[in-house]
Amino acid sequence: MAQKISTPSLLLFIILVGFPQISETIYTPSLPDIAEQLHASGNSIQLTLSIYFFGFAVGVFCWGRLSDAIGRRPSLLWGIVVYGIGSIGCYLSPSVEWLLVSRFIQAFGASTGSVVTQTILRESIATDKRHGMFAQISAALAFTPAIGPLIGGWMDQWLGFRAVFMTLVVMSIAIFAYTWRSLPETSAASAITKISTLAVAKRMLTDGCVWAFGILIGVTNGILFSYYAEAPFIFIDFFQMSPGWFGFFGIFVALSSIIGAMASKRMLQSYAAEKIIMIGCLIAAVGALFLVGLALNGLQPTLVHMALMVIGIFILLLGVGMAIPNCLSLALVRYGDVLGTAGAVFGLGYYLLVSLITSGMSFLHNESLLTMPVYFLVLTTMMVVVSKSLQIRSN
Template structure:
């Protein structure tokens, strides 16, 4: 079987990190500006938060389409075409005159951005094998921990000093830079000596996954954990800006808490793998996250001065996100073990499913928003209890 590039040809790690990371930056970069967006369009903050849900609905559709499409017309074309669509979406967001057009722009933006997630992972699987591939995934995962930190940090400063439209203009510039870099340096890595996956096989794989309890549980868990993470990005900016009196740029530094907590959770997971099965590590991670939600709740019902309350709240957020960081990598590792022979197609279905869950979570948190600090911890607690029950079911049937 021929390859379009030599087996051992290396692709720039920096390029791959940027391509897989820019969707997360695009999601989180404008969250510090949600209050400004609500004021600019004369809408409630609940409606402004729904732009997050629109993003994930489109992202869910996109990862499925680009995942399957890259088998038909190539990884390179899928990446570059997706970047073009992404740039168009960013332009629509920057030029939007009302919330309806912002919704349209966010949908187009997310649909294009999703190629960065699914196509980059496919390229890695094409061109690297064995331990080398595992090491690259580990390096990229570590780099990705900082994507949610970079977004709010940049977006906070741009939003505060230049307005939210400057945030979307910066994404246009980023998208054009990535497109130029990809056109220059990204080779085709797909194997096209064989016929691409037939539509009938795609449907067959989807049906098999739908009726496999093991796969459904881990897909649900991935959706819940990511749903909590991005519900945090939806809800917490208004808490820090409106309740705690932070500026947009000051809130941007909270992204460092997210990155540090995620990496600490991943470190705990790696340590635990020497003595525990992945399923038990997931359970421990959920329990740690539940403790974090309880900690956050207590900071709201016990009287503290503002500085102490902010400090305790940040500690609670760290514990919650560390627990998720501990559980999530193991869910991703286990989700498709029964579909290794059709990993590309199965990955497209899995991504579609869990991003639908994420979009529902962000939609629900926007509907529940009432300005109370308690909304996020209680919302997260309910989801984590569901997750705990699900993983216990898996453990019992082993």
């Protein structure tokens, strides 16, 4: 007789998927300050975001594979411990090299919150409810990248950037305690399984839909976190915002992703998920084109020009918010028999793409206001092409 799969609470899902995003963005208002304090260039400091996603990609593979072997709960708890160790390393960093290594360790541990939590969600929530659940979580998670800069901005302004990393150390302890108390093991992962990673990888590499979803998820997340990498240099350095107000400003920007995710959930009543993904990609491309037009016309450090840039970013992230939850929900529907390993392989691929895209933003960083919009226009154009091919496959 099959055991009933335990279902964690929605709040726990949000916390476990959300803390890696907070960790990614909480120190972004501090980037100019960190560059100055550690005597590093803006390009090298932005690489601390890229290395985070590289560590995340490696961690997603390892923890996803391990969750099939020892269970979801132990994998999450050990991952949070590693995350805490990395956070301590960030706090103690005397140089940018030390910070890069610590960010890798931090991300390696944090990745368990993404891959293992998504695996639990996919195996414990019925298919007819899963799209809506992903949309709810995506709407809530739209706040997490914004909460990070809000907390980090004021912490940096009043206490310095090291206090920001100490906040993550404390957070790791609190999340470990809450997970230990609240996370059940799922029956699907309660027994050790022997699954060939190579066989699963070969199966996925020949699946065109997996490639399409991986590219869309990687590019949308790459755009989101490239924005958080570049935005401090635009709004703090060019528009002369304080780090604290830049953090507060992030909440307004996050509303676009929230509205996009909630619109996606409502549209599921009338449209197929693939159609909604296509609409989201088109909206994101319109936002990127709007930003390019602004930059070409010559931005000035005025309130009006800053408001116009916010509108463009709002449109761009609105489209991203519509596309992401549907991509996450549909990506592995044909891999229910090997969810942990499939999630590991899939996550490795798309987080490597996120790392590549954020590295591209770091490489291109040159204090020009045109660089980010053009980069995003190229990426969103790619999204439109891929989403169109996905829609054709689904018909």
